[in-house]
Amino acid sequence: MTAPFLPPRQIFWTRRRVKSLLVQVVFLGGLAWLAYFLFANTTANLQRQGIASGFGFLSQRAGFDVSLSFLPFTSDSSYGRAFWVAVVNALVLSALGIVLATILGFGLGLARVSKNWLIARLATVYIEIFRNIPLLLQLFFWYFAILRQLPGPKESVVLADLVFLNNRGLYMPRPQVDQGGWVIMVCFVAGLCMALVMTLRARQQRLKTGHGPKSWYWWPIGLVALPLTAFMITGASLSFVIPELRGFNYRGGMLMLPEMLAALLGLGFYIAAAIGEIVRSGIQGVDKGQVEAASALGLARRDIMRLVVLPQAMRIIIPPLATQYLSLAKNTSLAAAIAFPEIISIVAGTTLTQTGQALEAITLAMLFYMGVSLSIAAVMNFLNYRVLRHGN
Amino acid sequence: MMKLLTATTAITLAGTGLALAGTIDDIKARGHIQCGVTQGVPGFSNPNDAGDWTGFDVDICRAVAAAVLSDADAVRYTPLSNTERFTALQSGEVDILSRTTTRTLNRDTALGLNFAPVVFYDGQGFMVRESSGITSALELDGTTVCVSAGSTSELNVADYFTANNMTYEPVRFEKADEVLAAYDAGRCDVYTSDLSGLAARRLVMQNPAEHLMLKETISKEPLAPAVRHGDDAWFDIVTWTVYALIAAEELGVTAANIDQMKAEGSPDVQRLLGSSETGTGEWVGLDNDWATRAIAAGGNYGELWARHLGPDTPLKLARGLNELYNNGGIQYAMPIK
The missing domain is CATH 3.40.190.10 (Periplasmic binding protein-like II)
Structure with missing residues (x-):
């Protein structure tokens, strides 16, 4: 009789699970120690030099003005409010930039794979130019070489006596509703919800039974007809405030600052070039057999793209698209170089210098960019998950 | 911006000895003063055609270098933006900020700075x-x-x-x-x-x-050089170098006549220039010739003014408040004794 097979005796800490646990504990401990060391050392250094620290300054009066703010802000507002003003400015710029870059980028991507020689070449030229010049340089180009060369307010470029373009910005008429404005807004929102619900219901029915009612007409009803009816019933009158030259500048109307316009054009056109390439690669990444099968079924060219190619291409497009959106949101920081009042300019610039609290200001700025990046990543991950699950 | 980030990191990482007492030892060991200046303001701090920094604020740094290191050229200049300037000083990247900076309560206290005497009363x-x-x-x-x-x-x-x-x-x-x-x-x-x-x-x-x-x-914009909190010996040297330059103008000591004045001047002059028995060197932690070297480097306060800012310069500024107290202004040195 042979001795039964005995596994070699294992020392407790060489077991795989224990070992990996140990490594992780040591690593985390080291990380925690490092964080503690940095924090304690910084606090000690600041204290020794008698430099104020902490976030108490956020409730103090800021004392400076900003050129662009979507929140009420005066020099009597606090540094905390200034931070939120900067956050909103950066978010608005990011959102507008993403819309511009997406529309332009998808157009470019489709143009790149177009059978029309001229359109395809033009798209290639655009992409090669805008993709290969550094963004900062493009911002300078729009701001210094184009918008700054515009004439002063008195010699503005005038379009139909309604729109005025000069080196102080782009002035446009501002719509103004005298009364019942909120009723119209409520009707608009209600119409939007209605159209959305009807479309989704129709879609569900179509997926379930293969037949669904047409639903497109709910959109003009909800978004146009309903608010228009409300407008007529309440007897509100719509007027436009047209900007007029008073004193040194135009007053009234809507103003798009040259800093904002340059930042938007710079960011939008730059990221659009990258999105164009992503869309092209997505379309070309769809198996050729799919297109052939679709045309064998007799689908029109337009429908092949819309129903067969693009839904599959989206699976390839969305992950790198998310990266481009992230990059656009983070690159809004470059707009500080052309005096657009965003985080770097207001928080890591003026607030930092006026309070002298460099660490706190830089920390706030970093938290903002991290928060925005993580949010965009979360939204895009959700979209990606949907596309993988449902196909569109 | 890059400078700002490195300076911020420096505050976070620096060991316990960060830029406190011992600025003078550090300066002597490395052989030059780090002077924070503007990114280019004619008359105050601006590179000339040869690439050398010149100007009123630059000459203040040169005077301090002459006093401490016996060499007015032993200065390295760091051009700083508005945003970078205080962090650069706090983190020890520069020893002295001579950069058209207004003295305010907030900067003097919460930012951890010490201001030397006002060198330019501005508005x-x-x-x-x-x-x-x-x-x-x-x-x-x-x-x-x-x-x-x-x-x-x-x-x-x-x-x-x-x-x-x-x-x-x-x-x-x-x-x-x-x-x-x-x-x-x-x-x-x-x-x-x-x-x-x-x-x-x-x-x-x-x-x-x-x-x-x-x-x-x-x-009111009183512009003054600044140093860090926490090193009184260094603060004293910068403070009294500025006073020495102003006192020299009050006493009629110029770069040209300094040798003669040293030999024949009044007791006040002798004390300033360290030629009398009671030299001031020991009190500021330098040798007795410190003020002589500071003045000889670029002249007295009035000479610096005339060379960089006054009517004979492109700036053509009037002395105004910066005239000496006995000449209609408010500029005035504390007694060097």
Whole structure:
């Protein structure tokens, strides 16, 4: 009789699970120690030099003005409010930039794979130019070489006596509703919800039974007809405030600052070039057999793209698209170089210098960019998950 | 921005000995002074054709270097923006900030700075185009104003417009030359800064004659060199070097006659120049010739003024408040005794 097979005796800490646990504990401990060391050392250094620290300054009066703010802000507002003003400015710029870059980028991507020689070449030229010049340089180009060369307010470029373009910005008429404005807004929102619900219901029915009612007409009803009816019933009158030259500048109307316009054009056109390439690669990444099968079924060219190619291409497009959106949101920081009042300019610039609290200001700025990046990543991950699950 | 991040990191990582007592030992060991200056303001700190930094603020650093290291050229200059300047000083990247910086309570306390005596009494003013027809700051309602981000000017202009019930739109750049370029290109109706800064920057405009300075001065801007909290010995040396330069003007000691004065001057002169029995060197921690070297480096306070800012320079500034106390101004050295 042979001795039964005995596994070699294992020392407790060489077991795989224990070992990996140990490594992780040591690593985390080291990380925690490092964080503690940095924090304690910084606090000690600041204290020794008698430099104020902490976030108490956020409730103090800021004392400076900003050129662009979507929140009420005066020099009597606090540094905390200034931070939120900067956050909103950066978010608005990011959102507008993403819309511009997406529309332009998808157009470019489709143009790149177009059978029309001229359109395809033009798209290639655009992409090669805008993709290969550094963004900062493009911002300078729009701001210094184009918008700054515009004439002063008195010699503005005038379009139909309604729109005025000069080196102080782009002035446009501002719509103004005298009364019942909120009723119209409520009707608009209600119409939007209605159209959305009807479309989704129709879609569900179509997926379930293969037949669904047409639903497109709910959109003009909800978004146009309903608010228009409300407008007529309440007897509100719509007027436009047209900007007029008073004193040194135009007053009234809507103003798009040259800093904002340059930042938007710079960011939008730059990221659009990258999105164009992503869309092209997505379309070309769809198996050729799919297109052939679709045309064998007799689908029109337009429908092949819309129903067969693009839904599959989206699976390839969305992950790198998310990266481009992230990059656009983070690159809004470059707009500080052309005096657009965003985080770097207001928080890591003026607030930092006026309070002298460099660490706190830089920390706030970093938290903002991290928060925005993580949010965009979360939204895009959700979209990606949907596309993988449902196909569109 | 990069400088700002490195300086911020320095505060986080520096060991316990960060830039406290021992600035003088550090300076002697490395053989030069690190002096924080502007990114280029004619008359105050600006590189000349040969690439050497020159100007009023630069000569203050040179005088300190002469006193401490016996060599006025033993200075390295770090150009700093408004935003970078305080962090660079706090983190030890520069030993002294000689950079048209206004002394304020907040900077003196919360920012951990110590200010040496005021070297230039300034005030904030406005520059406009002559063609605009503006003659008074009270006519500025509704204008667009170019201002440097992170400056006291930015705060003063907000206060001034609020106090006078006027509105304006600020255009804020971090770098001074960008502010100027924006105004020069017509982005703004008004350019506001310290009066000395306006005069200096006017020199580099496309057409200086088309612009005029309004008569109002809306703030007090005492410009002074600054050092870090926590090193009193170094603070003393910077403080008394500035006083020595002013005292030299009061006593008529110039770079040219300093040797003669040292031999034959009054007791006050002898004490200042360290030629009497009671030299002052031991008290400031240097040898008795420290003030002689500081004055010989570039001349007395009045000579520095005349060379960089006065009527014979492109800036053509009047001494005004910066004249000595016995000559109609408020500039005045504490007794060197």
